[in-house]
Amino acid sequence: MCAKRLYMPDPSAAVTDDLLMAQIPRGSRVVDLGCGDGRLLQRVRDDNDCNVLGVEVDIEQMVAAISRGIPVVRSDLDQGLQAIPDGAFDFAVLSQTLQQVHRPLALFDEIFRIARSALVVVPNFGHWRVRLQVALSGRAPVTDSLPYEWFETPNVHFLTMLDFRDLARRGNFRVVRELPVIGDRAVDRAWAANLRAHSALFVLERAERSKT
Amino acid sequence: MLVEESPPSDSDESTDEELVPRQSVTLFSPPESLRLESGKRLGPITVTYETYGTLSPERDNAIFICHALTGDAHVAGRHKSNDRKAGWWDGFVGPGKGIDTSRYFVVCANVLGGCQGTTGPSSLNPATGRPYGMEFPFITVADIVNVHKAVIDHLQIKKLLAVVGGSLGGMEVVGWAARYPDHLHAAIVLASAPRLNAQAIAFDKVGRRAIVTDPCFHNGDYYGHPEKPRFGLALARMIAHITYLSEQSIETKFGRRLQGSVELAYDLQKETEFQIESYLDYQGKRFVDRFDANSYLALTRAMDYFDLEATHGPLQTCLGATAARFLLLSFEDDWLFPTAQSRTIVRALVEAGREVTFAELPGGHGHDSFLIDAQFPLLQRFVEPFLDATYRSVRSE
Numbered sequence: 137m138c139a140k141r142l143y144m145p146d147p148s149a150a151v152t153d154d155l156l157m158a159q160i161p162r163g164s165r166v167v168d169l170g171c172g173d174g175r176l177l178q179r180v181r182d183d184n185d186c187n188v189l190g191v192e193v194d195i196e197q198m199v200a201a202i203s204r205g206i207p208v209v210r211s212d213l214d215q216g217l218q219a220i221p222d223g224a225f226d227f228a229v230l231s232q233t234l235q236q237v238h239r240p241l242a243l244f245d246e247i248f249r250i251a252r253s254a255l256v257v258v259p260n261f262g263h264w265r266v267r268l269q270v271a272l273s274g275r276a277p278v279t280d281s282l283p284y285e286w287f288e289t290p291n292v293h294f295l296t297m298l299d300f301r302d303l304a305r306r307g308n309f310r311v312v313r314e315l316p317v318i319g320d321r322a323v324d325r326a327w328a329a330n331l332r333a334h335s336a337l338f339v340l341e342r343a344e345r346s347k348t
Numbered sequence: 349m350l351v352e353e354s355p356p357s358d359s360d361e362s363t364d365e366e367l368v369p370r371q372s373v374t375l376f377s378p379p380e381s382l383r384l385e386s387g388k389r390l391g392p393i394t395v396t397y398e399t400y401g402t403l404s405p406e407r408d409n410a411i412f413i414c415h416a417l418t419g420d421a422h423v424a425g426r427h428k429s430n431d432r433k434a435g436w437w438d439g440f441v442g443p444g445k446g447i448d449t450s451r452y453f454v455v456c457a458n459v460l461g462g463c464q465g466t467t468g469p470s471s472l473n474p475a476t477g478r479p480y481g482m483e484f485p486f487i488t489v490a491d492i493v494n495v496h497k498a499v500i501d502h503l504q505i506k507k508l509l510a511v512v513g514g515s516l517g518g519m520e521v522v523g524w525a526a527r528y529p530d531h532l533h534a535a536i537v538l539a540s541a542p543r544l545n546a547q548a549i550a551f552d553k554v555g556r557r558a559i560v561t562d563p564c565f566h567n568g569d570y571y572g573h574p575e576k577p578r579f580g581l582a583l584a585r586m587i588a589h590i591t592y593l594s595e596q597s598i599e600t601k602f603g604r605r606l607q608g609s610v611e612l613a614y615d616l617q618k619e620t621e622f623q624i625e626s627y628l629d630y631q632g633k634r635f636v637d638r639f640d641a642n643s644y645l646a647l648t649r650a651m652d653y654f655d656l657e658a659t660h661g662p663l664q665t666c667l668g669a670t671a672a673r674f675l676l677l678s679f680e681d682d683w684l685f686p687t688a689q690s691r692t693i694v695r696a697l698v699e700a701g702r703e704v705t706f707a708e709l710p711g712g713h714g715h716d717s718f719l720i721d722a723q724f725p726l727l728q729r730f731v732e733p734f735l736d737a738t739y740r741s742v743r744s745e
Contacts, residue, residue, distance in 0.1 A: 165701065187701050195707070199729050202705055205737035207673070209694065210707035219691050219706060221699045 152257055153179060155315065155322045155337050156229055159255050160184055164226040167191060167251060169213055169243075170233035174201030181206070189225070191217065214238045217246045225251040232335070234258050235291040244307045248342040254309065256338045260316070262296030262330040279334075297330045300338060313339035368425040368435070372396045372465060375498045382495065385488040385659075392474070395499050396465025397421045397457035400441065401449035403505070408742055410505045411447060411735070412496065413437070413456040414513030414520035416719075417588075417647055418639055420464035423456045424449070439721045446728035447735070452509065459520075460495045461487040461646040469642030470571065480642075482568035487646055489516070489654045493523040497531070507531050509739060512731075514538035514718040515685065516647070519654045522667065522693065526660045529670030534738040536731060537676045538718040541689035542663055542696075543655035548684055551591050552648040555584030559641045568642050581641045582632030589631045594681035594714030598624055663693065668700025675734045676704065677718070677727070679711025705734060 153176050160166055164186045168177050171190030181188045190208040192198045201208045209219045214237060228251035230243075235258060237243050247254050259279075266277045276286040277294070284291065295303075297316065304311045315322040316333030326332060374394045376382045381391030398421045403410060413423055415436065424435040424442050435441070443450040458466035461484070469484035476483070500508065511532050513521045518540020525535050544552075559565060562580030570576050590598075602624040606612070613621060620626050660666035667674075674697055678690040687708045697704040709726060711717035718727065 189698060189704075195726075195729065198707065199733055202730065203733040203737060205741060207703040207705045208707075209698075209705070219694045219698070221695045224698050 151317065151320045151322075152231060152335070152337075155317065156180075156231065156255055156257070157184065159337070159339060160186060160227055162186070165224065166227045166229060167220065167225045168229040168231070169217075169247070170230065170236075171201060171206070171208060172197045174204045174206035174208065176229065176231070177201070177206045178204045189220075191220075213243055216242075217250055220250045222249050223252070226253065227251055228254045229256075230254060231257040232259060235293045235295065238292055240293065240303060241307055244309055244340075248308050252342060253312070254338075254340040256300075256340060257317075257335055258295060258297075258300055258338070259291075259335045260297050260330065260333045261294045262298060263334050264331045267331075297333065297336050300336070304338075304340070308343060309340040310343040311338055312341050313337075315339075366425065367429060368398055368400065368422070368427060370396060370398060370421070370427060370465065373499065373502050375495070375502065382491070382498075384485055385490045386486045388485040390467075390485055393460065393467045393495055393498075394465070394471070395457050395460075395467070395495060397455060397499055398423060398435075399503075400424055400454040401452055403453040403503075407505055408507070408509060409451065409739065410453045410455060410500075410503070410508050411510045411512060412500060412508050412524075413441070413447075413454060414496070414511065414517030414524075415456060415459065416513070416515040416517050417651065418585075418635070418644075419517070420462070421456045421458040421466075422464075423454065436719065439724045440727065446724060446731045447512065448732070451739075452735070455500070455503065455505075457496050457499050459492045459516075459647065461492070461643055461650065463640035463643040464638075466495075468640065469568070469646055470640040479571040481571060482642070484642065484646060486649065488650050489519050489523050490527065490659060492650065493520050493527055496520070497524070497528055500531070507533060509742060510534040510536055510735060512536040512538075513540070515540055515715065516651055518685075519544075519651070519656075522656055523654075525670045525672055525674075526656060526666040529672070532670065532672045533742050534673045534675070534735070535670075536734070537674065537690070537693065538727075539677070539679055539682050539685050539690075539715055541685050542657065542693050543689075544651050545686075545689065548591070549652045551587060551684075552652055555587050556645055556648060558583035558587070559645060562641075565641065568645075570641070576636070577641045578636045581636045581639065581644060582629075584641075584644060585635040585639075586628040586632045589628060591684045592714055592716040594683070594711065596681060597713045602627060663696030664700040667693070667696055668702055670702070673703040673734075673738055674705065675730060676706045677730060678706075678708045679714070679717040680708055681711045681713075682715040682717065684715040705730070 162184050166180050166186045167189045169191045171192050174190050177188040177190050180186045190201050190206050191211050192208050193212045198208050228247045269277050315337040316326050316329035317335045318332050374392050376391035376393045381389040419436050422435040424438040426434050440446040458464045461468045463470050469480045473480045511521045511524045518537040521535050521537050559580035562577035564575045565577040605623045607623045607626040676690045678687040694704050694706045713720040717723050
């Protein structure tokens with residue numbers, strides 16, 4: 137079975153972590169939704185002196201985080217975050233996870249119930265290589281960073297940076313900052329970001345808006 | 349130095365398994381006495397306990413295990429090489445097991461009000477020379493914890509690496525954290541709650557009713573009588589036992605299978621037709637041989653009364669006072685202590701900015717899942733790295 141059809145940088149690589157770390161002031165309260173083995177939280181706690189909590193559904197990963205001494209609550213992001221009280225965190229991190237969540241808007245309701253800001257890293261399916269692959273092969277994209285065939289992928293949504301901005305208009309949050317990741321670094325202002333970035337970091341804040 | 353009043357070990361020590369001695373200590377002897385939560389005083393109090401493993405020279409590797417309602421200090425191993433059964437958590441506590449006794453020094457003590465060696469209603473009242481019976485003062489979870497803290501002081505352990513317990517034991521653990529916040533590095537709470545809910549009180553009520561209406565109960569003063577309130581106590585146990593299991597677990601284990609027959613008897617005189625009935629009868633019978641009815645009344649009442657917030661104020665304040673790390677595990681099919689109750693504790697700890705790890709596990713055996721061998725590998729996957737990370741951080745302090 138062919139899993140990798142084209143090369144894109146590993147999203148879990150240190151570059152994403154560095155990018156996230158840079159957004160989190162010292163001493164913040166940080167929850168990482170889909171924290172995996174707790175690697176990022178360990179750095180945030182030890183280097184940035186933050187109070188941290190991981191949320192993870194996979195027991196294997198959760199155990200790895202516990203071994204690092206990271207507190208973790210087991211929860212499926214699609215089921216809500218009942219174990220976490222309102223306003224308990226300054227930052228919620230959602231790194232390369234949104235594309236796996238069935239109801240993103242419902243999750244954002246939960247995120248902004250528990251946190252003031254969110255740091256969301258999403259893969260950008262608008263990248264030119266992905267577009268080219270779809271156009272030339274006539275098949276759903278499979279990349280190094282998202283190396284799954286369509287029938288076994290945990291990724292239930294394929295979105296681009298433009299799509300995410302649309303979501304922001306419908307959700308309970310606003311985009312404070314947008315950092316496209318091009319190659320191995322994040323760029324503050326990039327031309328044609330939606331073509332060139334393999335992923336992007338969005339800094340979001342809770343928006344008070346009237347419900348219609 | 350720590351071993352005292354141990355009974356002489358049996359001569360037969362031919363097995364390679366190390367035998368565990370029962371130990372005991374008498375505390376709160378005159379002129380001292382324990383001031384109970386009710387305001388009454390009690391003393392002296394004898395406590396039976398057991399220890400496993402070796403206390404480190406720094407005295408920093410001690411784990412206290414709080415047993416559940418009808419448990420005892422005998423957590424693991426055997427007292428005599430020909431003991432039919434090992435301790436109640438033998439599959440989880442021992443060298444290389446979930447709580448590794450080659451690394452940690454484990455202590456478990458029988459609860460105040462119990463009947464397995466620690467002072468309780470069946471103990472002799474020094475004032476009268478007769479068993480306390482109904483004279484035994486009302487005790488609470490806080491009183492139980494206070495007595496256990498005195499045992500830990502007696503062992504000259506300033507700060508426990510962890511306090512661990514399930515069900516009533518879990519209530520004791522959160523009680524420890526609220527009462528002695530500076531005396532534990534970690535708290536492990538299994539299938540427990542910050543208070544007993546009305547449904548559980550209701551089941552306790554029925555159990556107590558069964559005991560006090562037994563003609564042999566004699567208002568609790570049955571010790572001098574040839575017959576004990578066996579039927580009432582057995583019935584209480586049968587009811588309680590159902591609440592410890594899940595619908596699915598007894599369906600799988602027994603289903604509608606008949607006991608010693610292939611067809612229905614159509615005979616109301618035949619009391620036991622289904623295997624589940626026979627199983628409950630057996631559980632009831634076995635229980636009365638090892639448990640005292642007055643202890644059952646006292647301890648279920650202690651559980652009913654347990655409400656951490658009522659005693660210590662809001663959870664986030666009383667649990668936030670400790671820097672201890674928490675691990676909570678609940679079971680999906682536990683309907684006696686539902687997950688939502690553990691989650692209440694988790695939310696309070698998150699709110700207080702405390703370190704808390706929590707998972708709802710599939711269980712498969714209802715409330716009793718934490719005592720079932722099949723669950724130990726999964727429990728171990730959480731408990732072992734949690735204790736390890738705690739111990740490493742303690743050592744690096």
